[in-house]
Amino acid sequence: xxxxxxxxxxxxxxxxxxxxxxxxxxxxxxxxxxxxxxxxxxxxxxxxxxxxxxxxxxxxxxxxxxxxxxxxxxxxxxxxxxxxxxxxxxxxxxxxxxxxxxxxxxxxxxxxxxxxxxxxxxxxxxxxxxxxxxxxxxxxxxxxxxxxxxxxxxxxxxxxxxxxxxxxxxxxxxxxxxxxxxxxxxxxxxxxxxxxxxxxxxxxxxxxxxxxxxxxxxxxxxxxxxxxxxxxxxxxxxxxxxxxxxxxxxxxxxxxxxxxxxxxxxxxxxxxxxxxxxxxxxxxxxxxxxxxxxxxxxxxxxx
Numbered sequence: 001x002x003x004x005x006x007x008x009x010x011x012x013x014x015x016x017x018x019x020x021x022x023x024x025x026x027x028x029x030x031x032x033x034x035x036x037x038x039x040x041x042x043x044x045x046x047x048x049x050x051x052x053x054x055x056x057x058x059x060x061x062x063x064x065x066x067x068x069x070x071x072x073x074x075x076x077x078x079x080x081x082x083x084x085x086x087x088x089x090x091x092x093x094x095x096x097x098x099x100x101x102x103x104x105x106x107x108x109x110x111x112x113x114x115x116x117x118x119x120x121x122x123x124x125x126x127x128x129x130x131x132x133x134x135x136x137x138x139x140x141x142x143x144x145x146x147x148x149x150x151x152x153x154x155x156x157x158x159x160x161x162x163x164x165x166x167x168x169x170x171x172x173x174x175x176x177x178x179x180x181x182x183x184x185x186x187x188x189x190x191x192x193x194x195x196x197x198x199x200x201x202x203x204x205x206x207x208x209x210x211x212x213x214x215x216x217x218x219x220x221x222x223x224x225x226x227x228x229x230x231x232x233x234x235x236x237x238x239x240x241x242x243x244x245x246x247x248x249x250x251x252x253x254x255x256x257x258x259x260x261x262x263x264x265x266x267x268x269x270x271x272x273x274x275x276x277x278x279x280x281x282x283x284x285x286x287x288x289x290x291x292x293x294x295x296x297x298x299x300x301x302x303x
Contacts, residue, residue, distance in 0.1 A: 017089070018042055023155040025163050027109045028170055030155040031102040035092040044085045048104040049131070051177070052077045053140065053148055057098030060088035063135050071100075071137075076144065078136040078177060081107060103151065105170060107131075113174045121175075121236040123182070124199040132181055141180070143239075147173045179239030186238070198223045199237060203245075210250050210273045216242050250274065251287045258296040265292045 019034045029048075035057075052071075059071040063085060071077065079085070092098040110131055117129045140148065147169060154165050186203040202223050206214060219242055220230035234242050250272040257268045269280035269292070284292045 018044065025155070025166055027106040027163075028166060029104045030151065031104065033100045033102065035089045035098040036094050037089075038092055039089045042087045042089065044087060045083065046079065046081065046102070046104050048081050049107055049110060050079045050081075050105070051103040051173070052079060053101045053103070055099040055101055057089075057096065058091050059098060059100065060090060062086035062088075066135060069137065074145075075137065075139050076148075076177075077138075078132060078181075080132075080135075083135070101148065101152070103148075103170075103173075105174075109167075109170070110174055113171050114178070117175060117178065122233075123237050124233050125197050129178055132178075136177075136181055136184075138180055138184065141176075143176050144173065144180070147176065176239060179237065183238045198225070199234065202234075206242075206246055207249055210246070210253055211271055212273055213275070214246055214273070246273075247283050248287065251284055254280070254284060254292065255288070255295070258292060261296065263296070265296065268292065 017035055017037060017039045019036070021032045021034075023030045032055075033044075035042075041062075053076040054071050054073045056073060060068055061071045061077070062068050063079075063083065068088075089098050114129050114131060121129070123129060151166065151169055151173070154162060154169060159165065186200055187207075202219055205222060206219070216227055216231060220227045223230050225233070231242060234245070238245055240248070254268055254272045257263050257271060258265070266277060269277055272280070274280035274283070281291055284295070288295055290298070
């Protein structure tokens with residue numbers, strides 16, 4: 001993500017550690033933090049729930065009930081209101097400052113959007129969407145990346161309808177984040193879910209059978225749902241269609257296999273369940289922005 005040159009020209013540098021520039025609207029605020037020197041155990045707290053997203057550089061985050069972890073560009077972190085962060089800046093310098101975006105949103109606004117989701121986007125097995133009550137650390141997908149980039153533009157734009165534009169964009173951001181949280185729950189905690197949870201079963205089944213043909217017809221049959229209902233429930237809950245999810249999981253597998261320079265691309269695409277090389281190349285490039293051969297060459301050069 002990038003900030004316009006006008007932002008840097010217009011802001012004032014008040015301090016070398018967590019210099020803050022803020023834009024405040026009725027239900028939300030955007031804060032950009034810059035750190036120009038190494039620092040440790042810097043404390044930061046927000047009164048509202050916040051999405052923190054790294055722009056440049058590296059932070060080391062210390063949160064309650066969590067081991068310290070690196071916070072890097074392209075990653076985001078959801079924090080509940082009142083969460084006290086303890087932050088280290090091991091690499092910040094005057095010519096290479098660390099920059100982080102923090103989007104604070106009124107909790108009532110979030111709860112209103114969740115209520116709307118429960119009315120219009122029912123989850124599987126009668127479960128409900130809810131505001132996460134823990135620290136959710138994730139890598140931005142392309143959808144979240146573009147929404148954050150647009151929010152940066154909207155907050156810094158001088159437009160009479162700014163509040164309305166931001167509110168509409170924040171609604172989409174919250175929906176996507178909650179879907180990402182649900183997807184992570186199924187991917188990382190499926191075994192802890194009820195054995196009768198159909199979507200958890202399907203996620204496990206897909207991941208265990210990536211090397212063989214998988215169809216929506218087969219998956220919906222195993223979930224004891226009609227194809228149309230299965231497709232709708234899966235997309236509502238996971239944030240992407242069954243086919244897109246299968247392709248994403250296959251590309252993850254392909255990436256891990258291609259890190260081995262001895263692997264041949266023609267063998268990898270078959271091991272990952274792709275029917276032909278051209279389709280594999282097209283899907284891989286959509287996810288990784290390079291071809292499988294180029295990716296393998298880049299991975300080999302790093303070692």
